[in-house]
Amino acid sequence: MSHNEWDPLEEVVVGRLDGATIPSRHPAVSCNIPPFAAKLQGLAAGFRYPRALLDRAQEELDGFIALLESAGVTVRRPDPVDHRQRFSTPDWSSHGFCTACPRDCMLVVGDEIIETPMAWPCRYFETHAYRTLLKDCFRRGARWTAAPRPQLTDELFDPDFRIPRPGEPMRYLLTEFEPVFDAADFVRAGRDLFVTRSNVTNLSGIEWLRRHLGPGYRVHEIHSRCRTPMHIDTTFMPLAPGRVLVNPEYVDVDRLPDVLRNWDILVAPPPDPIHDRLLKVTSLCGKWLSMNVLMLDERRVVAERHHTGMLRALESWGFEPVPCDLMHYAPFGGSFHCATLDLRRRGTLESYTD
16 A cells, blocks of 8 residues: 555565566667667676675665664665576567566556566566465455557557757657556656656556556656667656655756645755766766655655765755665666665555646
């Protein structure tokens, strides 16, 4: 049971790095990561991540888990998986990726857990690692839903796609051949959900979720100016009732949905620069990962220790930042919000926009 991003956190899923494999080559992968990283990824696709990346990330992940447990949060983990194992459908085959980011493949709305139809072929069976956990949640009363499994054939991907240059109209890799979306392109604020269209979430996917949730919920699109959009949690992050953190590079605050007209818009400070050369070339994420925070409740917020500008800003806005290290998790897909999926937050379903 979890209705928003800020009610007191009681139970959470944290990702796992065991068996992580560099994702198989595919346009949906390469278009969403920095160009140099995409070249390296293409050369190393299907191989295990090197120990130089794994060990540092695992050390930080262990510290993050210890922090959550010390705060009284129950931590759940996916089962270990050998992601080098190749799998196939009648149309294509692929190696796996990892289970570092449960936020991508499952969406919790109230008492329902939805397995999402992701656009990366290497993540097609990713939720299998969570089946032990999903079955336990089902036995405890949760509703368990799986969105229609996509075909991921060539018809879904625009063969003429290229990243738009500055000043050009926005382009997206995905067509509307079938609904696809990552859960991490959505954030929740009670009866209102906010979403960005991206290179892993198309309009059909947004409409599928809108119809599935029905009239009890409202789904609003946040227009992103990012030329390689993927996941809303480095663009637009609700932190508390009526308060949202926005990325000034990606979001035009004058174009936010009207339902936010009475909200406090918190403009994120520039991220602190990353000087680690290995991290620069292996990260699967953009520079605004400083916004990828996890709320423990309406005041306490887990944020990256490296990004001192963000820590100071959060404090000035009246929050209580809890510094933690997870910077070296970026080669596996994210930071605190990406690395988690809140299963239980203590609170009730409310509307924060009426």
